[in-house]
Amino acid sequence: MFPKINPTKTKAWQKLTQHFEEINDVEMQDLFASEKGRTEHFSIQWNDFQLDYSKNRITSETLQLLLELADEVKLREAIEAQFSGEKINETENRAVLHTALRDFKNLKPEIKATLSQMEHFSEAIISGKWKGYTGKSITDVVNIGIGGSDLGPAMVTEALSFYKNHLKVHYISNIDGDHVMETLKQLDRETTLFIIVSKTFTTQETLTNAQTVRKWFLEQAQETAIAKHFVAVSTNLDAVSNFGISEDNTFTMWNWVGGRFSLWSAVGLSTCCAIGYKNFEQLLKGANEMDIHFKEAPFSENIPVVLALLSVWYNNFFQAETEAVLPYSQYLSKFVDYLQQAVMESNGKSVDRNGDFVDYQTGTIVWGSTGTNAQHAFFQLIHQGTKLIPCDFIAFEESLFGNEEHQRKLLANFHAQTDALLMGTRETEVDNNFKAFSGNRPSNSLFIKKLTPQTLGALIAIYEHKLFVQGVIWNIYSYDQWGVELGKKMANQRLQL
Ligand code: F6P
Numbered sequence: 061m062f063p064k065i066n067p068t069k070t071k072a073w074q075k076l077t078q079h080f081e082e083i084n085d086v087e088m089q090d091l092f093a094s095e096k097g098r099t100e101h102f103s104i105q106w107n108d109f110q111l112d113y114s115k116n117r118i119t120s121e122t123l124q125l126l127l128e129l130a131d132e133v134k135l136r137e138a139i140e141a142q143f144s145g146e147k148i149n150e151t152e153n154r155a156v157l158h159t160a161l162r163d164f165k166n167l168k169p170e171i172k173a174t175l176s177q178m179e180h181f182s183e184a185i186i187s188g189k190w191k192g193y194t195g196k197s198i199t200d201v202v203n204i205g206i207g208g209s210d211l212g213p214a215m216v217t218e219a220l221s222f223y224k225n226h227l228k229v230h231y232i233s234n235i236d237g238d239h240v241m242e243t244l245k246q247l248d249r250e251t252t253l254f255i256i257v258s259k260t261f262t263t264q265e266t267l268t269n270a271q272t273v274r275k276w277f278l279e280q281a282q283e284t285a286i287a288k289h290f291v292a293v294s295t296n297l298d299a300v301s302n303f304g305i306s307e308d309n310t311f312t313m314w315n316w317v318g319g320r321f322s323l324w325s326a327v328g329l330s331t332c333c334a335i336g337y338k339n340f341e342q343l344l345k346g347a348n349e350m351d352i353h354f355k356e357a358p359f360s361e362n363i364p365v366v367l368a369l370l371s372v373w374y375n376n377f378f379q380a381e382t383e384a385v386l387p388y389s390q391y392l393s394k395f396v397d398y399l400q401q402a403v404m405e406s407n408g409k410s411v412d413r414n415g416d417f418v419d420y421q422t423g424t425i426v427w428g429s430t431g432t433n434a435q436h437a438f439f440q441l442i443h444q445g446t447k448l449i450p451c452d453f454i455a456f457e458e459s460l461f462g463n464e465e466h467q468r469k470l471l472a473n474f475h476a477q478t479d480a481l482l483m484g485t486r487e488t489e490v491d492n493n494f495k496a497f498s499g500n501r502p503s504n505s506l507f508i509k510k511l512t513p514q515t516l517g518a519l520i521a522i523y524e525h526k527l528f529v530q531g532v533i534w535n536i537y538s539y540d541q542w543g544v545e546l547g548k549k550m551a552n553q554r555l556q557l
Pocket residue numbers: 206207208209257258259260261262263266319320405541544
């Protein structure tokens with residue numbers, strides 16, 4: 061059963077409220093000075109991942125109380141309900157099973173069939189066996205989709221550039237016609253494959269963009285050529301067929317996969333073409349390993365659970381409004397954009413699972429950018445501003461091209477920033493207040509051995525599970541998104557004026 065418990069009515073919440081009064085004045089610098097082994101104590105090692113969460117405004121008691129909160133809101137039952145396929149997305153009457161897409165030990169036949177279709181298709185495109193209407197091989201792949209049908213694949217394709225083949229992959233999302241034309245002007249009709257990705261196949265942006273692209277294509281090619289240049293990914297097979305795409309060129313997805321969790325499905329076809337099926341499978345396997353960790357590890361050693369509890373601690377007790385995600389890897393330059401949809405579309409809710417308005421804070425605002433670029437942009441505010449901004453620093457220990465000098469400097473910056481946020485200038489002489497840093501500013505450090513399809517899969521899954529845990533605690537439905545509907549309706553009404 062999916063629980064429906066108001067977190068603020070739990071004993072743990074009352075205790076946390078009291079405990080917060082004690083902790084609020086405690087400085088982490090003092091905690092580090094008085095607790096030998098604090099870093100080891102507040103660290104989790106899992107496969108190629110290490111989470112150091114010692115630089116948070118917590119003590120062992122805080123963690124204990126947060127774990128009690130997880131128990132009282134029945135997090136274990138909620139996880140079980142999700143993985144067992146219960147219809148936990150009650151407002152849409154749907155199960156939530158993106159994790160089934162990567163569960164290779166128990167793959168459902170329909171998932172297996174789609175993976176196999178993706179494998180054969182991507183191999184034909186990559187090898188050049190698939191020919192365009194004039195007999196030439198494909199050189200460019202264009203994903204036409206928006207939201208979850210764009211952000212996930214675009215982020216992963218960018219993040220795994222190192223593993224990419226010769227194909228050039230483009231993403232058209234915005235209904236802004238200039239965005240479409242800027243992409244089309246780089247393309248040759250004879251060698252371009254368009255993948256129209258829309259779970260519903262009713263999204264205004266995607267359908268408009270797809271029609272524009274189709275018209276552009278037919279300026280030179282015949283209708284019969286469509287079959288060699290257009291494929292679609294959707295749950296709405298009738299709408300795909302009405303668009304003129306044959307069954308052979310259609311990849312199915314299912315309504316138990318939410319758009320923002322769909323990069324693991326055929327929605328990831330552009331990524332699969334870019335990095336090849338084997339790498340795509342590794343991405344899925346990495347995510348599946350994290351799913352197992354999430355399901356099985358005790359909460360105190362569970363990376364997504366601990367990250368979620370810390371985030372709730374800051375959001376609901378310190379009243380922090382935002383959190384920054386700072387990957388020290390340019391490959392992850394689209395990670396925050398992707399996370400913004402995943403986290404904010406999921407947890408931006410004000411009605412609880414009983415249908416009542418909440419009287420406590422829910423969804424955090426996620427923002428950020430890559431280090432070291434961000435250091436020269438907005439770190440000033442994180443270090444000396446008036447707001448408390450918990451940060452997730454993410455780094456890979458090894459660089460992919462092996463440039464030691466750059467890697468040493470990149471990691472030195474990573475460590476220096478988390479140290480500076482912690483220590484401030486409390487132990488250093490400064491000549492005036494302008495140069496003073498308070499320190500005591502929280503951060504998590506997530507170290508990953510190396511960026512591979514597998515570790516990327518696990519990293520994304522950490523954040524998927526983290527947001528789910530937060531939704532469970534806040535007693536909201538993380539898997540619907542009614543908040544996007546009103547604006548869509550009003551835009552359509554305006555278009556009819
Ligand atoms: O409007 C929001 C949304 O429904 C997202 O949840 C989704 O990822 C996006 O639009 C695109 O939807 P579709 O894949 O159905 O075109």
